[in-house]
Amino acid sequence: MGISKTAQRSVTIQLLPVSSSSNPYISQPITSRWASKLVLVHRVLLFALGIVTLICVIMATSLVPQPPKIRLNSLFVSKLNISRGMLGANFDVTFTIENPNLVSWVRFNRLDGSISYKDNVVLTYSLEPFVLGLKQQRTMRVKISTMALEDDDQPVVEEWVLDEVKRQREDGAVELSMEMFAWATYKTGWWGTQFVIMNPQCLDLRVGFLPKVGFGSWISGGPMMCSVPVLID
Structure with missing residues (x-):
């Protein structure tokens, strides 16, 4: 139980x-x-x-602003005449200046150029101020004449330089160089401004002349990229 x-x-x-x-x-x-x-x-x-x-x-x-790209396209010389200690000629030069920058435009405030024989300037010229926008380029044609008997704007060429130019012309070709000094301002948006001086150089330009004719042209025919050293930044 x-x-x-x-x-x-x-x-x-x-x-x-x-x-x-x-x-x-x-x-x-x-x-x-x-x-x-x-x-x-x-x-x-x-x-x-x-x-x-x-x-x-x-x-x-x-x-960081990059220097412009300068390309020499053509160089012609006509009516070259050396007599009585003077050099007379017409120069016709074409070159292209390009702004390679993506965020900076550049204003060329002043641009002075020259053509030389062995570092001896035989003529000078100046260009009007201009502006290159972003990735913009500009082709320029410069025509300079030294045919005037008295031209205060042109340098005095030494006698030995004239003699060598005359002798090279008779041999068929003259070695010339182009050089420029450019005072420019880079502008980046609204926050940055930079002033620079550039010294573009187009060296070793061999100009061939027809026999007994005062007409010559750049033998290589171009185009040629010129160096652009920046002197002050």
């Missing part, structure tokens, strides 16, 4: 709530997902930082 009463008793067992932390098989996938997201965010931030750095480097490089 006692055993029957004991069998009829019910046993109540309190169950504890199951948490995810107590089950390693549940917490592992959640941690893995968070780690993947953090790696992805880290990679995106590194990529964005690289892009920003590249843009800054490109902008910094572009903000």
Whole structure:
């Protein structure tokens, strides 16, 4: 009888709530997902930082004004005459000036040029001020005459220079050089202005002359890129 009463008793067992932390098989996938997201965010931030750095480097490089590119296209000499200690001739020169900058335009405030024989200037000229915009170029034609008997604007040429030019002309070719001094202003947007002096040089220009004729032309025929040293920046 006692055993029957004991069998009829019910046993109540309190169950504890199951948490995810107590089950390693549940917490592992959640941690893995968070780690993947953090790696992805880290990679995106590194990529964005690289892009920003590249843009800054490109902008910094572009903000440094580059000297203009000068290309000599043609050089002709006509009516070359050397007599009584004077050099008379007509010079016809064509060249192109290009502004290679992406963010800076350049204004040529003053440009003085000359043509020389062995560093001895035989004629000079000046150009009017002009402006080159971004990536803009301009082709210019300069015609200079030294045929006037008295020209105060032209330099006095020494006798030995005239003798050598005359002798080379008779031999068929004269070695000349072109040089310019340019006072220019670079303007970058509204925040930057830079003043420079440049010294473009087109050297070793061999001008061939027809026999007993005062007409000559640049033998290589061009075009030729000239060097553009910056004297002051």
